[in-house]
Amino acid sequence: MSQFLSISGLRATIDDQGSPKEILRGVDLEIPAGEVHAIMGPNGSGKSTLSYVLSGREDYEVTGGEVSFEGRDLLAMEPEERAAAGVFLAFQAPVELPGVNNANFLRTAVNAVRRARNEPELDAVQFLKAARAEAKRLSMDAEMLKRNVNVGFSGGEKKRNEVLQMALLQPRFAILDETDSGLDIDALRVVAEGVKALRSPSFSALVITHHQRLLDYLVPDRVHVMARGRILKSGGPELAHQLEAQGYAGFLAEAA
Amino acid sequence: MNAIGGRPSPAGGNNASGFLSRYAELRDSLPGDVCVRDVAAAQLEREGLPRREVEAWKYTNLRPLWDTSFAGGSAVQEADAGPVLDALLSTLGDENAASARLVFLNGLLSDGLSRLPGSVTIRRTVPQPLPAGLHPMLALNQMLSADGVAIEVPAGLDGGRLLVIGLGSAEHAPADWHARVSIALGAGASLSVLQIDQGTGCYLSNAAITVSVAEGASLRHARLQRDAASAMSFALVHAQIAERGSYDVFNLALGATLARFEVHARLVGAQAAVHVNGAQLLDGEQVADLTSVISHDAPNCNSRQTVKNVLQGRARGVFQGKIVVARPAQKTDGYQMNQALLLSEQAEIDAKPELEIYADDVKCSHGATVGALDEEQLFYLRSRGVPVPEARAMLVQAFLLDAIELVQDEPFRQVLDDAIATWWAGRAA
Numbered sequence: 001m002s003q004f005l006s007i008s009g010l011r012a013t014i015d016d017q018g019s020p021k022e023i024l025r026g027v028d029l030e031i032p033a034g035e036v037h038a039i040m041g042p043n044g045s046g047k048s049t050l051s052y053v054l055s056g057r058e059d060y061e062v063t064g065g066e067v068s069f070e071g072r073d074l075l076a077m078e079p080e081e082r083a084a085a086g087v088f089l090a091f092q093a094p095v096e097l098p099g100v101n102n103a104n105f106l107r108t109a110v111n112a113v114r115r116a117r118n119e120p121e122l123d124a125v126q127f128l129k130a131a132r133a134e135a136k137r138l139s140m141d142a143e144m145l146k147r148n149v150n151v152g153f154s155g156g157e158k159k160r161n162e163v164l165q166m167a168l169l170q171p172r173f174a175i176l177d178e179t180d181s182g183l184d185i186d187a188l189r190v191v192a193e194g195v196k197a198l199r200s201p202s203f204s205a206l207v208i209t210h211h212q213r214l215l216d217y218l219v220p221d222r223v224h225v226m227a228r229g230r231i232l233k234s235g236g237p238e239l240a241h242q243l244e245a246q247g248y249a250g251f252l253a254e255a256a
Numbered sequence: 257m258n259a260i261g262g263r264p265s266p267a268g269g270n271n272a273s274g275f276l277s278r279y280a281e282l283r284d285s286l287p288g289d290v291c292v293r294d295v296a297a298a299q300l301e302r303e304g305l306p307r308r309e310v311e312a313w314k315y316t317n318l319r320p321l322w323d324t325s326f327a328g329g330s331a332v333q334e335a336d337a338g339p340v341l342d343a344l345l346s347t348l349g350d351e352n353a354a355s356a357r358l359v360f361l362n363g364l365l366s367d368g369l370s371r372l373p374g375s376v377t378i379r380r381t382v383p384q385p386l387p388a389g390l391h392p393m394l395a396l397n398q399m400l401s402a403d404g405v406a407i408e409v410p411a412g413l414d415g416g417r418l419l420v421i422g423l424g425s426a427e428h429a430p431a432d433w434h435a436r437v438s439i440a441l442g443a444g445a446s447l448s449v450l451q452i453d454q455g456t457g458c459y460l461s462n463a464a465i466t467v468s469v470a471e472g473a474s475l476r477h478a479r480l481q482r483d484a485a486s487a488m489s490f491a492l493v494h495a496q497i498a499e500r501g502s503y504d505v506f507n508l509a510l511g512a513t514l515a516r517f518e519v520h521a522r523l524v525g526a527q528a529a530v531h532v533n534g535a536q537l538l539d540g541e542q543v544a545d546l547t548s549v550i551s552h553d554a555p556n557c558n559s560r561q562t563v564k565n566v567l568q569g570r571a572r573g574v575f576q577g578k579i580v581v582a583r584p585a586q587k588t589d590g591y592q593m594n595q596a597l598l599l600s601e602q603a604e605i606d607a608k609p610e611l612e613i614y615a616d617d618v619k620c621s622h623g624a625t626v627g628a629l630d631e632e633q634l635f636y637l638r639s640r641g642v643p644v645p646e647a648r649a650m651l652v653q654a655f656l657l658d659a660i661e662l663v664q665d666e667p668f669r670q671v672l673d674d675a676i677a678t679w680w681a682g683r684a685a
Contacts, residue, residue, distance in 0.1 A: 055639050058631075083641035095636035099654025108650065109640035116641065165640060 003068065004033040004204055005173055010065035011229075012053050020061065023049040025229035027065070031173075031222075034201040038215055038240060039208045041226035042248045047208045048092055050226070051177045054206075055089040056082050069173065083109075084116030086172030090162040090179045092208075097149035102161070105149045106131055110168050134167045137197075138190050155182040163194035174198065174205045180214040192217030212244040225251050271307070271322035272300040272396070278328060279399050286402060288382025296398035299390055306392050315574040315606040316516055316545040320488060326432035326460055329362035329402065332425050334369055337361050340423055341369055344452065347674065348419075351667045352450070357419035362426075363433025363461070364403045376415040376447070377408040381438060393490050393518075397434040397464040404436025407449075411442030411470070417665065418447060422463070424455025424484065432460035439465070441473035441501075450668045451479040451491075454511065458486040467495035467503055471525065474502045478668045480675055483511035485540075492518045499525025499554070506663045507534040508672050509544040510679050516545040516574075523550070523557040523585075530557075533662045535564045537679050538571035538603075545574035552585035552615075559589075564659040565596040566652055567603035568683065577622070578610040585615050592622035597655050599629065599648075649680045 010027040013020035023046045031037050039047050053060050054067065056079035067074040074082060097105065111121040122130065128145075135142050140160050150158050159179050166174055179191050195205055195218055207218060215223070215237065223239040224231045225248070232251055233239070243251070270276065279297050283290060305321060306313040337359075345353040356373030359366045365380065372378055381404045390398065409415035420437065441447055453461060461483060469475050483489040489512035495503050507517040521530040536544040550559045565573035575594040596605035609622040629651055637647035656676065663669035 057635055057639075078644075079635060079638035080641050080643050080647075083639055089639055091636070091639075095632050097633055097636070097651070097654060099657040100650055105637075105640075105650070108646065109637075109642055112643060112646065113641035169640065 003030060004070060005029075005031040006066075006068045008066050010050075010053065010067060011063045012049060012060045013063055014049070014060050020063075022063070023060070023229055024053065027226075027229070027231055029224065029231055031204050031206060033204055034199075035221040036195070036199070036205045036207060036218055037222045037224060038218075038220040039206060039224045039226050040210065040240065040243055042252075045227045046229040047226055048177055051089055051175045051206075051208060054175060055079060055087060080112070081116070083169070084113050088166050088169055088171030088174045090159075090166060090174065090176045092177040092179075092181070094150050094158040094162050096151045098151050100149045102147055102149050103128065103131060103145040106145070106165060106168055109165065113169055131164070131168060134164055138164055138167065138194060139186070140164060156184065156187040159183055159187065160190060163191055167194055167197065170198070172203055174203075176205065176207045178208055178210065180209055180211055188214060189217060212240050215240050227252055270301065271304045274322065274325055275396060275400065276300060282328075282400070286400075292384070293399050296390060296395040299395045300392070300399060303392070305396070312547070312576070315576070315608070316514070316543060320514055321460065324430045324458070324460070327429045328400075329364065329431050329433035330426070331364070332361040332423070334361070334366055337366065337369060337423055337425070341421065344421065344454070348671055349667060352417075352419065352671060355417045355419050357421055358405055358407075360403070360420075360422045360435050362424055362431060362459075363422070363435040365405055373416060373418055375409070375413055376418065377410070379406045379408070380404070381406045381436065384438075391492060391520075393462055393492050394464050397436065397462050397492070400432075401434040401436050401464070404438070406438040406440065407447075409441045409445040409447050409473075412444045413442070415441075415445060415447035417668070418449050420449055420451040422451070422453040422455075422461060424453070424457070424459045424461055424487065426455070426457035426459040430458045430460070432462065434462045434464070437463065437465045438468075439475060440468040441470055441475055443470040444472045445470070446474045448476040448665045448668065449478070450665070450671060451477065452482065453480070453489060453491075454482040455484045455487060457484055459484065460488045460490070462490045463492070465491060465493045467493060469495070469497045469501035469503050471498045472500045473498070475504070476665050477503070477505040478663050478665060478672060479505070479507045479517070480672060481507065481509045481511055481515060481517065482675065483515065485511065485513060487512045489515040490518075491516075493520065495519065495521040495530065497521065497523050497525070497528040497530055500527045501525065502529040502531075504531040504664065505533070506672070507546060508675060509534065509536040509538070509546070510675060512544070513541065514543050516547060518545075518547040520549045521551070521559070522553060523559065524553050526554045526556045528554065528557045529559070531560045531662065533560070533562045533659055535566070535656050535659050535676075536573045537566045537676065538573060539568040539683065540571060541569070542571045543574065545576070547574070547576040549578045549580065550590070552579070552581040552588045552590065555584060555586045555588070557585065557588055559591070561592040561594075562659045562662060563594045564656050565594070565605050566599065566655065567596060567605060568599045570600075570602040572604045572606065575605070575607045576610075577608070578612065579620055579622075581613040581615050581618050581620065583614040586617045588615060588618040588620065590618070590620040593624070595625045595655070597627060597629065597652065652680065
């Protein structure tokens with residue numbers, strides 16, 4: 001039987017002024033279908049690198065290990081193939097696209113994914129209707145659809161825009177890379193609602209966060225502590241509380 | 257060896273000799289004042305066509321002009337060109353297709369295919385006397401020009417929209433033509449022109465366009481240059497803009513192996529405006545050049561330029577922009593921006609902005625950027641499922657947007673948008 005998402009022995013490097021620097025040093029992680037997992041860990045532990053490697057960013061070189069997603073070799077797929085297969089990354093720092101209208105961008109993305117999944121494309125009217133409804137649900141001003149992608153958006157607006165994309169693309173596996181950082185309590189709730197709305201037996205999420213607060217809303221099935229490019233410890237939601245109370249120092253000492 | 261023998265080497269001979277000897281044959285049969293043509297011929301006899309040592313032609317090598325033996329423009333039957341025109345019109349949208357039009361076939365005005373506008377006066381013209389010290393391409397045009405039109409919009413009138421279509425066809429031997437268009441707007445008049453140049457085969461299209469905008473008049477001029485892959489495409493505009501008048505031109509260069517769109521604009525009355533914008537989308541070995549010389553002669557005028565280059569393969573884009581502010585032209589506002597997106601390692605952009613300012617209270621700025629597609633933006637789009645060709649197209653379109661949206665005539669802008677989309681579809685295939 002093939003697992004939903006299975007990461008084993010994953011190693012990856014990034015080019016550091018001409019020489020490879022190892023960021024992921026053997027990550028092992030299993031995420032079954034229908035579960036929400038959280039990764040916590042100090043800065044520089046490799047959390048964002050893991051999210052980029054899973055979504056196919058080319059700056060990183062995978063030097064070892066395997067990732068299988070619903071039985072497929074995820075690492076062999078192009079970023080757009082991963083998106084079509086249902087992988088979604090909510091960026092920690094969403095990219096600005098000057099000159100690209102947000103509604104056009106969203107529709108192009110939705111239709112590219114629908115095409116790849118052999119679903120009929122949405123015309124402009126159908127799409128706008130769906131996009132407006134989702135925007136409303138996320139308490140987003142529909143004006144944001146008319147602006148250029150992320151250009152001049154506040155930090156909170158950028159994160160909401162990521163959640164809007166997630167809602168429209170209907171992924172099967174979403175990675176949220178510190179989507180909660182810099183958000184006020186209302187925005188945080190919106191992000192959490194966005195993930196909750198997708199929860200189903202065939203949807204899983206990996207939530208990278210520094211804060212307990214988002215996890216209070218989401219209630220993860222598992223919490224993992226990552227440091228120095230590896231998963232050091234895994235546990236239930238109580239692990240997040242423990243981290244919040246004690247900090248990472250204890251875990252790092254324990255692992256060293 | 258030739259030098260020692262005292263014989264002139266081919267390189268040292270007159271590089272315009274092919275054109276000059278044709279002129280000698282045709283001189284008595286060409287229409288109009290032969291003296292005007294002789295002046296141009298004498299200049300070419302004396303100076304030839306400029307080589308790369310001449311600063312203004314350093315980046316655009318005219319050598320193919322004298323390396324090719326052109327045979328003039330063969331006549332094209334209207335019956336043959338009709339379907340080509342219909343096919344073109346069918347791509348322009350109903351509103352544009354129904355517009356008045358002037359159609360040139362290999363540089364000759366076609367009465368049968370043109371549809372004259374009501375409120376605008378169209379006259380057939382031949383070369384008019386122009387000042388001594390001609391621009392070399394204008395000299396060539398003046399010497400060999402076989403046909404031309406003068407478009408006049410009477411004072412206070414809106415001349416509406418006008419297509420000026422040049423269809424070229426040179427299937428058997430390299431051909432050349434030197435059309436002449438003059439556009440004059442009376443005080444307070446307005447006109448919107450869409451010029452489309454396209455063709456097949458190897459030809460030299462060397463158009464000379466004079467623009468005269470009277471007080472408070474406004475001319476919008478969009479040009480879609482989609483000349484044949486082996487064509488050489490030259491268009492030279494001399495514009496004069498009077499008080500409160502405006503001339504707004506946009507050149508979209510997609511075609512030809514060698515192309516230059518050149519504008520010399522003179523702001524002669526206070527509060528006049530000129531906008532010389534453009535986009536050059538090139539691939540393969542194409543070279544396209546946008547050169548402008550904007551002279552601020554009067555106070556409180558403004559000039560604006562936004563030029564974008566998208567370069568693939570071994571293509572080369574050239575931008576030369578000169579702003580000259582004369583002593584009386586106080587409160588001049590001049591702006592110039594040239595940007596290039598290099599989509600391959602071998603593509604090249606040559607940009608040369610020049611400011612020459614004699615007045616002391618002016619605002620002039622210029623800028624240039626060169627870059628590749630942003631990898632982060634590309635990844636962002638791909639991570640949302642957008643395949644690479646589509647993602648690249650979106651980013652290139654975004655890059656072009658702030659230039660394209662300067663085309664104020666919306667139906668004409670749509671034509672340029674469509675042409676860009678078609679160009680992209682051709683790359684992605």
